[in-house]
Amino acid sequence: MTHAPPALRIAHVSHSYGARQALDDVSFCVERGRFAVLLGLNGAGKSTLFALVTRLYATRDGAIEIFGCDVARESSEALRRVGVVFQARTLDLELSVVQNLVYHAALHGVGGTEAKRRAEAALQRAGLAGRAHDKTRNLSGGQMRRVEIARALLHEPRLLLLDEPTVGLDIKARAEILAHVRDLVDREGLAVLWTTHLIDEVKESDAVVILHEGKTLAIGTAAAIIASSGAQNIGEAFERLTGVETANGGVG
Amino acid sequence: MTLPPAPHPNPLPDANRGFPVCASDAEVGNSRLPSGERENVRDGFTARQYAICLHGVVWREALRFLHQRERFVSALVRPLVWLFIFAAGFRQVLGVSIIPPYETYVLYEVYITPGLMAMIQLFNGMQSSLSMVYDREMGNMRTLLVSPFPRWFLLAAKLLAGVAVSVLQVYAYLVIAWLWDIEPPTPAGYVAVLPALILAGLMFGALGMLLSSLIRQLENFAGVMNFVIFPMFFASSALYPLWRVKESGPWLYWVCLANPFTHAVELIRFAFHQKIAWDSLAVTAGFTSVFLIAAILAYDPAKGMFMRKGG
Numbered sequence: 001m002t003h004a005p006p007a008l009r010i011a012h013v014s015h016s017y018g019a020r021q022a023l024d025d026v027s028f029c030v031e032r033g034r035f036a037v038l039l040g041l042n043g044a045g046k047s048t049l050f051a052l053v054t055r056l057y058a059t060r061d062g063a064i065e066i067f068g069c070d071v072a073r074e075s076s077e078a079l080r081r082v083g084v085v086f087q088a089r090t091l092d093l094e095l096s097v098v099q100n101l102v103y104h105a106a107l108h109g110v111g112g113t114e115a116k117r118r119a120e121a122a123l124q125r126a127g128l129a130g131r132a133h134d135k136t137r138n139l140s141g142g143q144m145r146r147v148e149i150a151r152a153l154l155h156e157p158r159l160l161l162l163d164e165p166t167v168g169l170d171i172k173a174r175a176e177i178l179a180h181v182r183d184l185v186d187r188e189g190l191a192v193l194w195t196t197h198l199i200d201e202v203k204e205s206d207a208v209v210i211l212h213e214g215k216t217l218a219i220g221t222a223a224a225i226i227a228s229s230g231a232q233n234i235g236e237a238f239e240r241l242t243g244v245e246t247a248n249g250g251v252g
Numbered sequence: 253m254t255l256p257p258a259p260h261p262n263p264l265p266d267a268n269r270g271f272p273v274c275a276s277d278a279e280v281g282n283s284r285l286p287s288g289e290r291e292n293v294r295d296g297f298t299a300r301q302y303a304i305c306l307h308g309v310v311w312r313e314a315l316r317f318l319h320q321r322e323r324f325v326s327a328l329v330r331p332l333v334w335l336f337i338f339a340a341g342f343r344q345v346l347g348v349s350i351i352p353p354y355e356t357y358v359l360y361e362v363y364i365t366p367g368l369m370a371m372i373q374l375f376n377g378m379q380s381s382l383s384m385v386y387d388r389e390m391g392n393m394r395t396l397l398v399s400p401f402p403r404w405f406l407l408a409a410k411l412l413a414g415v416a417v418s419v420l421q422v423y424a425y426l427v428i429a430w431l432w433d434i435e436p437p438t439p440a441g442y443v444a445v446l447p448a449l450i451l452a453g454l455m456f457g458a459l460g461m462l463l464s465s466l467i468r469q470l471e472n473f474a475g476v477m478n479f480v481i482f483p484m485f486f487a488s489s490a491l492y493p494l495w496r497v498k499e500s501g502p503w504l505y506w507v508c509l510a511n512p513f514t515h516a517v518e519l520i521r522f523a524f525h526q527k528i529a530w531d532s533l534a535v536t537a538g539f540t541s542v543f544l545i546a547a548i549l550a551y552d553p554a555k556g557m558f559m560r561k562g563g
Contacts, residue, residue, distance in 0.1 A: 051553070054397075077400070080400040086395070088394075094319035099315065103311070105308070106304050106311075107401070108305075108399065108400065109297050109305055
């Protein structure tokens, strides 16, 4: 019935660094309100795709749209609809948690009392209300990630991109972050693109894109990918599709 | 590079149908929907929002600077070494006659103070610009660049934030210089010099950004010191008045005169004495505009990625 554009649409995107092709005709979409996993080894092209979606690099071949807004032509409109959590830590460690959030609000043109109100609400939602005035340096790795997620949602985007968000976290923190983001999808209808090389983060009902050496090898729900590749689980499906041996849950 | 054969060259055509990761892209590229069908369309930003963004960027930079005591101290030590050691040693050797804007004979310490103020800004501008270019894929620059404001505005805001930090450093230096009896003729000089510092700081920041975008060899700060900071500093009116340079060699005089740093120093020197050096103002403003526009055009994050790791 409705023809509302998807949260994220990647259409025929290619990108190369000199002679090296990092992405080769990649196309997929992330529907609204879905948890989608971009699964691939290190070097598969995930980071390049991420850099293109966030306008760090100009998209030269193909098109990327966020809720129908072209990232190249309407970058301002596209970027205000997306929240981003980068793989590297991007908080200012010597500033307080709330100062970090207020800075981010300013980057979206939100200032003054409204910024403070949103920052407090975001920390409440992340379960970190008591830490607002702590120095960020004193938070644990998992708490920092939660702050980064809260920060990415401050400007109320409907799409959240996370680049390997669980790298460097212990098992417990990893599970908590994953559960937290899944909860955001279930309860608030957020669309999420979760980039990872860790197969155990994939649920059968998730939408999955398998990226390997710059090409998409499979697109669909995890269950459908498993079924059509005749595998027992997503790890095995990944091995069959990529021809890469994986060991104990991780593919990278 | 050889690709291993993909086991499913055209994988799972059925898996996609009706599934949430849609593979159909038939309409993409020319699927521009009428804006009425897009959600929360708010076009552009208001002037107030631009101001909030600029304020946020500058405020963060200042806050970070105040938290980094070591950076603050080391930024002060350099000019103070020049002031207390170099100037003290040279006051006997170099006599400075009465030249504008000075109305009396001045001590050598007084003469080189504007040059040292500019040097603080030059170091700071080069340092922060270098990190803007070489850390562009890293945390803080990426957080900045993913903001929906136009990129030119974000880069300019970041440059101004660096200028704000350099201005704080200059005033900290002036406090110590004041204890040494180096001060403007009236306290108003402290205010009058502020616009000059902002313009000079912006020029150095933009120059640093342009150079580090264009010249790959400037990747580390030692390169910048050797090839940018030292030549600019020494071939200028910072340490000796240009008429003295002219006596020793006309070609060096012309080099000094063409050096943007000379004009920044003179602009600051005159402003500190509540005068305006119109020619230096024009030259500094001109260089600032050119550097700024070129630096923003040359800023290409993809280039750095390609140059450094090719992947």
